[in-house]
Amino acid sequence: MIDNGYLFAKDDKRLFINTSLGCISKCRFCYLKNLGMDKIQRKTWKEILNLLEASDYKYSKNTLITIGCFSECFDDYNKKETIEIIKFFLQKGNQVQISTKRYVSYDDIKELIPFIKYYGQFVIFVSSSTITDYKIYELGTEQLDLRFRTFDLREYNIPVVLYMKPIIQDVTVKDLILYKKIIISKGISDVVIGSLFTEEKGEEIVHFLSKDYLFYNECDDEKKIMNELSIITRTWRRSTEVMNDLKKFEIFDGIKKEVSTLLEKDKSGHGIEHINRVYSMSLRFAHQEKADEFVVSLIALLHEVDDYKLFGNENAKNLTNAKIIMNKFDISDEIQEKVLDAIEKIGYKKSLMGIRPSSLEGMIVSDADMCDGLGVTGILRTYDYQKVHGKPFFDKNVFPDSNLNAETYKLVDDSAVCHCFEKLLRLKNLMLTKSGKEEASNRHDIVVSILYHLFEEENAPEWTEYLNHFLKSIDLKN
Numbered sequence: 307m308i309d310n311g312y313l314f315a316k317d318d319k320r321l322f323i324n325t326s327l328g329c330i331s332k333c334r335f336c337y338l339k340n341l342g343m344d345k346i347q348r349k350t351w352k353e354i355l356n357l358l359e360a361s362d363y364k365y366s367k368n369t370l371i372t373i374g375c376f377s378e379c380f381d382d383y384n385k386k387e388t389i390e391i392i393k394f395f396l397q398k399g400n401q402v403q404i405s406t407k408r409y410v411s412y413d414d415i416k417e418l419i420p421f422i423k424y425y426g427q428f429v430i431f432v433s434s435s436t437i438t439d440y441k442i443y444e445l446g447t448e449q450l451d452l453r454f455r456t457f458d459l460r461e462y463n464i465p466v467v468l469y470m471k472p473i474i475q476d477v478t479v480k481d482l483i484l485y486k487k488i489i490i491s492k493g494i495s496d497v498v499i500g501s502l503f504t505e506e507k508g509e510e511i512v513h514f515l516s517k518d519y520l521f522y523n524e525c526d527d528e529k530k531i532m533n534e535l536s537i538i539t540r541t542w543r544r545s546t547e548v549m550n551d552l553k554k555f556e557i558f559d560g561i562k563k564e565v566s567t568l569l570e571k572d573k574s575g576h577g578i579e580h581i582n583r584v585y586s587m588s589l590r591f592a593h594q595e596k597a598d599e600f601v602v603s604l605i606a607l608l609h610e611v612d613d614y615k616l617f618g619n620e621n622a623k624n625l626t627n628a629k630i631i632m633n634k635f636d637i638s639d640e641i642q643e644k645v646l647d648a649i650e651k652i653g654y655k656k657s658l659m660g661i662r663p664s665s666l667e668g669m670i671v672s673d674a675d676m677c678d679g680l681g682v683t684g685i686l687r688t689y690d691y692q693k694v695h696g697k698p699f700f701d702k703n704v705f706p707d708s709n710l711n712a713e714t715y716k717l718v719d720d721s722a723v724c725h726c727f728e729k730l731l732r733l734k735n736l737m738l739t740k741s742g743k744e745e746a747s748n749r750h751d752i753v754v755s756i757l758y759h760l761f762e763e764e765n766a767p768e769w770t771e772y773l774n775h776f777l778k779s780i781d782l783k784n
């Protein structure tokens with residue numbers, strides 16, 4: 307137990323941290339005034355961590371860190387302290403959640419990204435109780451358009467949750483249609499619908515106080531809002547339920563380590579760096595396509611661990627390593643089946659044989675895998691691979707094989723540029739999802755632009771002509 311305002315915990319399951327006590331905003335429903343926190347007191351992140359160290363409170367890596375219940379944690383004066391506290395606990399392996407009515411930008415949190423070990427280790431809850439009347443009820447908070455831009459952080463694989471807490475009777479419900487629009491337009495996948503804390507005695511005491519001052523008191527509108535919103539998104543009663551659900555992604559930190567060890571000898575551009583890029587892109591696509599993020603993550607992380615070039619044909623056929631890893635991390639048979647089915651069908655050569663993934667999750671990873679073969683990364687990977695095998699980047703005298711099929715396709719080509727024609731420039735047409743098509747189209751244009759520049763620099767007009775014809779022919783096939 308620890309309870310000194312800045313730090314509060316009843317047990318080692320959850321630790322509440324406040325970088326400040328009191329808030330400059332003046333929300334009508336705020337409970338801080340009931341707790342006598344009218345004036346703002348602050349401590350630096352170092353002082354707060356010193357307080358923690360000096361106490362006899364014992365936390366572990368499994369302790370959930372919750373920041374900001376006695377203040378807005380992302381005001382200009384305490385944002386830096388909040389970031390440092392988050393960084394500290396991410397490095398310790400803890401899950402960290404913040405709730406805020408401020409705009410959190412990529413620039414604000416970019417320094418945290420390298421410390422996030424798995425999707426869901428750091429989660430932002432964007433708080434809003436009313437849209438049309440926020441200037442009355444949430445006086446002094448961030449204007450809503452800007453506040454809701456925080457949801458754009460999902461592009462960087464940071465879960466951002468809509469925190470409709472408290473529901474204000476007869477007020478929040480008026481904006482149900484507007485909230486639905488925002489949930490759909492922003493692709494918000496999780497919404498917490500919570501009660502106002504009041505002094506009126508209720509069944510449940512609020513979780514961040516040791517004395518019974520405040521209670522949860524559910525209002526009539528909560529059920530209606532919950533019922534309506536659960537048709538279009540996942541709804542929860544408590545932020546801790548969201549955090550618990552996301553904790554399942556923690557195993558991916560362990561799986562990544564296994565995969566990294568297995569692929570450390572890879573020289574073909576399919577090592578852990580490729581896996582990390584595909585994993586990250588796949589998760590982004592999964593949000594956009596509303597796919598099962600857990601299954602997508604497993605497919606993305608395991609799609610190269612039985613590659614025949616490193617592990618032989620027997621492994622490639624039986625997917626031995628993927629099975630060993632999934633068993634080690636207790637993945638259910640049902641999920642294993644989905645993952646193995648997708649892995650069996652991912653790959654450029656397989657696509658030339660007409661083998662394509664059939665599940666949405668498999669399609670997403672297939673697209674992300676192929677997108678990683680495009681753009682600047684695709685060109686560099688191609689260059690590296692051909693160079694390792696003694697092939698030049700460009701040989702003016704050797705043109706690509708125009709009769710490409712699964713039998714004639716070769717990994718080691720006559721040059722990196724030939725490989726661009728035999729593989730990279732064809733990938734755009736193999737995309738299976740909307741997200742993949744958009745990403746591939748941008749990356750394809752980069753490859754095309756690099757090739758045009760190269761042929762000009764090399765004074766090779768016959769190659770420019772060849773590229774023109776080639777692009778027309780693949781566009782016709784599309």
Ligand code: SF4
Pocket residue numbers: 328329330331332333335336337338375376377378407447
């Ligand atoms: S932003 Fe949060 S802490 Fe600040 S006044 Fe509003 S409810 Fe209270």
